[in-house]
Amino acid sequence: MIFDKNLHEECGVFGVYANHNASDLVYYGLHSLQHRGQEACGIVSNDGENFYIQKGLGLVTEVFNEQNVAKLKGLNAIGHVRYSTAGGGGLENVQPMYFRHHTGNFALAHNGNIVNSNELKKYLEDSGSIFQSTSDSEILAHLIKKEKRDSNRVLAIANALNMLEGAFAFLILTNDKLYCCRDKYGLRPLSIAKLNGGYVVSSETCAFEVVGATYIRDIEPGEIVIIDKDGLHSYFFSQYQRHKMCAMEYIYFARPDSDIEGCNVHTFRKESGKLLYKQHPIKADIVIGVPDSSLSAAIGFAEASGIPYEMGLVKNKYIGRTFIQPSQELRERGVKMKLSAVTSILKGKKVVLIDDSIVRGTTSKRIVKMLKEAGALEVHVYIASPPITSPCFYGVDISTYDELISAHKTIDEVKEIIGADSLVFLDENKLYEAGKRSELCTACFCGKYPTALYQSYKDANKDGKF
Numbered sequence: 001m002i003f004d005k006n007l008h009e010e011c012g013v014f015g016v017y018a019n020h021n022a023s024d025l026v027y028y029g030l031h032s033l034q035h036r037g038q039e040a041c042g043i044v045s046n047d048g049e050n051f052y053i054q055k056g057l058g059l060v061t062e063v064f065n066e067q068n069v070a071k072l073k074g075l076n077a078i079g080h081v082r083y084s085t086a087g088g089g090g091l092e093n094v095q096p097m098y099f100r101h102h103t104g105n106f107a108l109a110h111n112g113n114i115v116n117s118n119e120l121k122k123y124l125e126d127s128g129s130i131f132q133s134t135s136d137s138e139i140l141a142h143l144i145k146k147e148k149r150d151s152n153r154v155l156a157i158a159n160a161l162n163m164l165e166g167a168f169a170f171l172i173l174t175n176d177k178l179y180c181c182r183d184k185y186g187l188r189p190l191s192i193a194k195l196n197g198g199y200v201v202s203s204e205t206c207a208f209e210v211v212g213a214t215y216i217r218d219i220e221p222g223e224i225v226i227i228d229k230d231g232l233h234s235y236f237f238s239q240y241q242r243h244k245m246c247a248m249e250y251i252y253f254a255r256p257d258s259d260i261e262g263c264n265v266h267t268f269r270k271e272s273g274k275l276l277y278k279q280h281p282i283k284a285d286i287v288i289g290v291p292d293s294s295l296s297a298a299i300g301f302a303e304a305s306g307i308p309y310e311m312g313l314v315k316n317k318y319i320g321r322t323f324i325q326p327s328q329e330l331r332e333r334g335v336k337m338k339l340s341a342v343t344s345i346l347k348g349k350k351v352v353l354i355d356d357s358i359v360r361g362t363t364s365k366r367i368v369k370m371l372k373e374a375g376a377l378e379v380h381v382y383i384a385s386p387p388i389t390s391p392c393f394y395g396v397d398i399s400t401y402d403e404l405i406s407a408h409k410t411i412d413e414v415k416e417i418i419g420a421d422s423l424v425f426l427d428e429n430k431l432y433e434a435g436k437r438s439e440l441c442t443a444c445f446c447g448k449y450p451t452a453l454y455q456s457y458k459d460a461n462k463d464g465k466f
């Protein structure tokens with residue numbers, strides 16, 4: 001997927017414990033997680049006594065430089081990349097967030113979305129809390145400090161986490177510990193690795209490779225891993241545990257070189273391409289994929305079908321972020337700046353176009369048009385996931401039914417709208433097969449949510465259509 005499909009992962013987190021140049025390592029870690037959020041980023045470090053903070057709006061390379069990273073002292077640090085949806089994009093919402101408290105200061109970074117945030121915020125405000133930001137991530141900090149049942153910090157964190165409903169991977173950095181927490185449904189990934197006698201934690205394992213860390217294991221759903229001078233300690237805050245990993249992490253968000261819960265993302269996508277061919281066999285001249293996230297599925301499809309895999313679309317890697325373009329004509333030109341159709345490969349060919357997903361349909365329509373203008377005789381659009389028919393409430397910015405073409409149109413109608421000669425989707429049960437998994441979150445495909453939804457469902461239905 002190359003165009004702005006209005007489908008974004010909200011965040012990525014990265015932490016380092018007991019390593020020299022901890023902030024440098026977090027910088028490189030965040031760089032590897034940049035695909036999970038491009039709007040803002042931050043690093044908070046700790047030298048055992050003091051916290052050092054640097055945050056800003058923009059890419060990792062725009063916010064950080066040698067000088068400001070050098071000021072982030074200490075052996076421990078956490079970082080965050082953000083795509084702003086929940087709470088908005090202001091500087092006050094940029095993470096990690098830092099909190100001062102007489103029982104101990106701490107910093108916090110969060111990936112995911114809390115679905116009962118309105119209820120918790122009201123409860124906290126009614127009992128005296130004043131929020132600095134509109135991000136729901138701040139809620140955990142207030143809950144931890146409100147927790148008077150136990151002076152033991154891990155129990156205070158555990159009790160606070162048990163009040164949250166939704167998807168989360170939290171990193172909490174104190175003067176002497178790093179707490180790594182994952183929601184009991186297992187919706188968002190979080191893994192841990194070893195580096196130079198210390199530890200590294202990341203939303204995705206691809207970042208371990210870059211800093212030279214050795215993967216140890218994934219943090220389990222409902223688990224808090226506490227890292228301190230004595231090593232790793234495990235604590236489960238919930239007896240209820242599921243492995244409802246977000247299927248979209250495999251399909252689209254995560255980097256192909258990441259492993260999520262024992263399954264490599266490229267391997268998953270390649271397998272989904274093979275299964276797509278088995279489900280919908282076709283005779284064609286070439287198979288092409290939409291760069292970059294659909295290329296693995298296209299390779300799998302080509303392998304299973306024997307149809308040659310070709311580079312029919314080429315991505316301009318140096319385009320960076322696009323500007324908001326005022327007119328249709330300029331928007332079209334913007335699209336062509338990002339992606340080119342290769343006329344000499346496409347001309348006169350019956351083409352199978354593999355894409356990972358369809359959200360609004362505008363992207364697919366533009367690509368089909370581009371391929372036909374380049375001379376393709378037929379364009380058959382093969383989607384390596386099921387139609388997205390329901391919003392996501394767990395940190396992916398598809399929050400209303402209104403914006404989802406497949407929530408309103410039949411597959412035939414979508415085919416007509418995007419101008420394809422045929423359109424097919426992968427069955428939901430094939431996602432489990434591709435990942436060799438018995439559990440996944442597939443709520444945006446089937447509408448069966450693994451958690452209670454609270455106010456989110458009402459917000460998604462505010463147009464009154466559903």
Ligand code: SF4
Binds near residue numbers: 392394396441444
């Ligand atoms: S609803 Fe879809 S995008 Fe959201 S967590 Fe579940 S699978 Fe992922």
